[in-house]
Amino acid sequence: MDYLSALKSLRLVAIPRLAAGGRWRVEAMRAYSEACLLWFTKGQGRITIAGVTRGYTAHNAIFIPPGVMHGFEVGPQVFGTAVFFGRDCPVPLPKEPQHLRIRETFAAQELNVTLDAILREMSADTPAHDRATLAHLGLLGVWLERQIARAAPEQQKPDAAKRLVARYTALLEREFRSGMGVADFANSLGVTPTHLTRCCKLACGRPASALLHDRLIFEARRLLSETDLPVNLIAGSLGFTSAAYFTRAFQHQTGKSPTAFRRAG
The missing domain is CATH 2.60.120.280 (Regulatory protein AraC)
Incomplete structure (x- = not known):
């Protein structure tokens, strides 16, 4: 090197x-x-x-x-x-x-x-x-x-809940574009969605779904602000089944539609 x-x-x-x-x-x-x-x-x-x-x-x-x-x-x-x-x-x-x-x-x-x-x-x-x-x-x-x-x-060794959440976030980072939901992630980790969400709440005060949505919407905002990709292509690249569903999720999280967010940036 x-x-x-x-x-x-x-x-x-x-x-x-x-x-x-x-x-x-x-x-x-x-x-x-x-x-x-x-x-x-x-x-x-x-x-x-x-x-x-x-x-x-x-x-x-x-x-x-x-x-x-x-x-x-x-x-x-x-x-x-x-x-x-x-x-x-x-x-x-x-x-x-x-x-x-x-x-x-x-x-x-x-x-x-x-x-x-x-x-x-x-x-x-x-x-x-x-x-x-x-x-x-x-x-x-x-x-x-x-x-x-x-x-x-x-330093305290992480307990079982924190170890599970670390595995979840590592898997989430790799697969957040796949369209997988919390139930799919939980299944891949060998636990129930309820148990995964309980552990996430213990570790960071947020449910598993909030971490997933946060990661998806961050990537959406990044693509909207840094590229000229059409909204429907961004939606598809992030695993959303339709541009309309993506728009609703984005607006719920940010208070703006994808188009309005891009225009404001």
């Missing part, structure tokens, strides 16, 4: 900018094809990762591997940095989601300094700035590994 070429997809984005096109871009359930680190420096809210909802506050570092469904609140007082590592990140990264509550001031400062250094070298035109970026990115990977090891004794 050409490590320096892989760095071209590395991005650091201010968290408020993630919601610049609408809060739905961060609050609705979705997944990235690359790993992401959210570092909150101010504010608080709730974040749902793999179907489990927790609160976050300042000095929380949240690592989300590729393909893991998530969404989080981002109010006007929330600030921080999102690191998108790209699909071919050369640095070893965690395989599981991590929610790290950084209590030591020096550890928070260390992360801030590392992120500042990455951003500075990425935007520089000085000799070897690519290698310097890679070196600081490696230090970010080390910081994550050490903080995860430090937090390990306090």
Whole structure:
């Protein structure tokens, strides 16, 4: 692998900018094809990762591997940095989601300094700035590994309900375009729809159907705002049996018809 070429997809984005096109871009359930680190420096809210909802506050570092469904609140007082590592990140990264509550001031400062250094070298035109970026990115990977090891004794293993919901959200992320309903997902997971919904409510306060609809409507909004695909093709690509059914579901979730949403964007 050409490590320096892989760095071209590395991005650091201010968290408020993630919601610049609408809060739905961060609050609705979705997944990235690359790993992401959210570092909150101010504010608080709730974040749902793999179907489990927790609160976050300042000095929380949240690592989300590729393909893991998530969404989080981002109010006007929330600030921080999102690191998108790209699909071919050369640095070893965690395989599981991590929610790290950084209590030591020096550890928070260390992360801030590392992120500042990455951003500075990425935007520089000085000799070897690519290698310097890679070196600081490696230090970010080390910081994550050490903080995860430090937090390990306090981490609680997920109970059976949370494990089931994590399996559901992983399957949902792969198959949400298929037209499957909650009963189909439950059958694939070997449980009843009632049990799946009960576990979802325990893990994140929402029924299984809400997670499914949230994921579908996020994708619909993304396609409406970022492509010129006709509404009927978007409906079909998301497994809806008709454009009329899709329009009713979209309007129920967003308060606007697909056409009105596209026009407003």
